[in-house]
Amino acid sequence: MTDEAAQRTVATLAGLAVLLIVCLSTKPPWHDEPVSNAAKVISVLHVQPTDRVLGGLDEAAISNADPVTGQRSLAAHGWVVSCVLTAPVKKVVVLVDGEPAGDTDQFFPRPDVAQAYGRSDFNNSGWQVDTFFGQLPSGAHVITLTVLLANGESVDLPGKKAWAP
Amino acid sequence: MSYTPVANVESRKAHWLSAVACRLDIITSVALIVASTPLASLLSKAPLPVAQLNVLDDSWRIDIIYKALSGVWLDRNVIFTYGPLYQLITAIPARLLGFSLKTFYLTGVVTLIWTTIVLTFSTAKVLLHSEPAWKRALFLVLVVGFWSPLEVRTSALLFFYAVFVACVARILRPHPGLLVRAAACAFLLILAFMLSADTGFYAAIALILILAVSAIVDWKSARNLIRLAQFGLLSLAGFALFGIGINVAMGDQPFGFRFLRDAYQIVSTYRWIEPVSMPSNSSRVLMWTLAAAALIYCTALLKKDFRSTTSPRWRVFLLSSPLVALVVLQSALVRPGWEHMVIGLFPIILFSLVVLLGTRVSSITRTSVCLLIAVGGTGLITGPVSWLRPHNVIANYSFHSRRESSTCSGIYVDGVCFDSTTFGVRHDATALQVTSDFLRQTTAPTDSVMVFPYQNLVGDAARRLVAGGVLQNYLIGGEYLTRRQIVGLETLRPRYGVYFLDWPGVYKVDDVSSFTRTPQVWFYMQRHYSAERQIAPGIIALVRDESRPGRIRQQPHMLSGTGGDFAVAEDPQTIDLGKISWPNDADFLKLTMTMHYPVYWKLLKPAEVIVIVQLADGSEKQAKVVLRPNTSNEVWVYPWGDEGLGGFFNPAPAGPQAVLQPAVVGIKIRVARFDWISVMPTRVSVSRAEAVSLQY
Secondary structure, three states: OOHHHHHHHHHHHHHHHHHHHHHHOOOOEOOOOOOOHHHOOOOOOOOOOOOOEEEEEEEEEEOOOOOOOOOEEEEEEEEEEEOOOOOOEEEEEEEEOOEEEEEEOOOEOOHHHHHHHOOHHHOOOEEEEEEEEOOOOOEEEEEEEEEEEOOOOEEEEEEEEEEEO | OOOOHHHHHHHHHHHHHHHHHHOHHHHHHHHHHHHHOOHHHHHOOOOEEEOOOOHHHHHHHHHHHHHHHOOOOEOOOEEOOEOHHHHHHHOHHHHHHOOOHHHHHHHHHHHHHHHHHHHHHHHHHHHOOOOOHHHHHHHHHHHHHHHOOOOHHHHHHHHHHHHHHHHHHHHOOOOOOHHHHHHHHHHHHHHHHHHEHHHHHHHHHHHHHHHHHHHHHOOOOHHHHHHHHHHHHHHHHHHHHHHHHHHHHOOOOOOOOHHHHHHHHHHHHHHHHOOOOOOHHHHHHHHHHHHHHHHHHHHHHHOHHHOOOOOHHHHHHHHHHHHHHHHHHHHHHHOOOHHHHHHHHHHHHHHHHHHHHOOOOOOHHHHHHHHHHHHHHHHHHOEOOHHHOHHHHHHHOOOOOOOOOOOOOOEEEOOEEEOOOOHHHHHHHHHHHHHHHHHHHHOOOOOEEEEEOOOOHHHHHOOOEEOOOEOOHHHOOOHHHHHHHHHHHHHHOOOEEEEEOOOOOOOOHHHOOHHHHOHHHHHHHHHHEEEEEEEEOOEEEEEEOOOHHHHOEEEEEEOOOOOEEEEOOOOOEEEEEEEOOOOOOOOEEEEEEEEEOOHHHHHOEOOEEEEEEEEOOOOEEEEEEOOOOOOOEEEEEOOOOHHHHHHHHOOOOOOOOOOOOOOEEEEEEEEEOOOOOEOOOOEEEEEEEEEEEEEO
16 A cells, blocks of 8 residues: 555545544533542432421522612522422412512422432422512511322421511 | 555545544534524514513613624724623624624624634633644533533633633744744734623733733743743734724724724723622632642643743643633722632633643553543533533424414513513513603604613614613723713703612612712713603603703702811721711711722722711611722712612702701711722721702
């Protein structure tokens, strides 16, 4: 084989190799952040037989009053899961001083929760409520949760104190 | 030799094959451009489905395009990391198709891909000029299809570097054209500054390194040293001349060089306003990549490549390219999240591929081994970029299978349908929709608006110019940029504005409150605007109120016994400023403090600083702050929940402290290294601690 022919063969093989990689590679692109092996769960939390609902409120904030309407807005987020096998969570209601201020039936992935419990069915447990609600005096207020399950059961979860400026 | 038709056909076939082989690099470039073009979407009139919304980055990307179409140019009217050349390139699709969010989401990435392909092709032409076209084609596919980040700055820098190497190598030979080549390099340097501030400085450093390396290699030749010195001086003079032209074009004084001063401000503040810690995967990839590159370079240097038979261009390249790659890595070391690490490592990866494919030897064995490393290594480490995957290329040209729906089941804004089920995207898209609707309804098309802190795209979606001297507030560090931002706002004095509170679910840049990051801009806003209403939870509509500056004033109260000079001996270290007596009506904590760092922090990055405010109810607030090293800084902290800051915009004279919040009882400062590149201060000086109340 002449040198030129050998070069041509090498070039063709290299081109084919690249084409194969482009067509068949299942690896993620370089720009996508790789999943770290260090994130393996060391200890897994366990659901107790008496548990009905797990989760709660991660963060809550109350805005200042609207200068026109006097309404305030509330942002709260957290996660909830049902431990009742046949009754998933239907709705999360957020209460300010015991009065309903907002609710949601939309849930989003919380891989940290699924990982912490070693339960993939706990993944879709994130919730957030972002809403306007009525007038409220300035000062400290207690924000709690009521979780409604698909079987009609409701479970109250303890909350946090938030400051209305 | 007798003529036969068969021989003629064979000859023509061979001619065509040879022509294709000689132009394989150009054909590959065109093929990549075609593969990346979403033609079916471009021809579709339906709302564009978009699954991602990155409010912070999409805001600057969209805003610079809208500003370009409005005649507002980076470097001339507004300061930003990027420059007018980048603005010009990214605004081309909007000029051709009309501005809308749909145009941006459809063509924004494509513009970057096309530019990257052209720049990488040009780099290959220069650095692999003596290699066959198929090697350049292979290089192009490996770089653009696997390794290149989706941003133009680094690709442009590497092209500029390649031209610098070629020009410097050329002047070492007995060739005329010193002046022309120096002028070409000067012109590229100016282009680099027009592209972005960091590209400009990196390009200047690259040219200096190339000249220095060439001088060291040729130190025995007085003639070459003189030519290198002449070249350097001529390039500098050319840069000054082109710079004067830019000054005039930017409306600056001919010798003002404001574009250089602005670029310096942006580059010099980056190291202390945006440092973050290095994740473990970034650290690991950094080490492995540098080790692999070192191996490739050492092998190349030990082999024939560095003997006198090799061309000056190759010699200068082999010695200067790793230095340039290490310099460019600086940006990634300051902010080593994965997306920045990929950008920082790109030069050393590209240069390694040049070394592997540019062996310039006829040995088929060596060529094969180098190709195996380049192609095999790429295939083992990474997959192709998503736009090059066959199903996406097919989708770009699937005219019939495309879902042509004129309705949007998600959130519709300006031709785009945000149809993600992800909560964050729906939340941000809803905020974008209601806020842009509000701005469109309350302001005239010729009005400008103010947006705080960084969500500029709400103004663009409403077709309103976002005012300010600095594009987004998180870039502001130090007095110069603060002043430029306020001057920009004062020039246009927008009647309306929107204030996005630090609200749960809203991204806070590096967890620093937008008030603490840019207190002077916040106070400017608070003095000149009052709240009209809440547009959505956490989003306040502001209206300009010229009576406020005369009514509102700051009342400081010294907090005695809290100052001092504290030596830092541990990592982390918490400095207790002691118990304090907090006035009942105080709203803010203001610390005047200096972090004393050793001089080498400028090559690394400062430490993380957190002000811990202890409250009377037993709770505490940890406020991350950004401080310029070795300079006295004013640190402003709102001691309670940052969502309460909206109350300071109430039009009524009463401040937000109608009900007293728990008093501040103690202050601590926690200093810790971000990571192994971060430097601890030697001392922390707190010269003053004040409680400040706003009086109406």
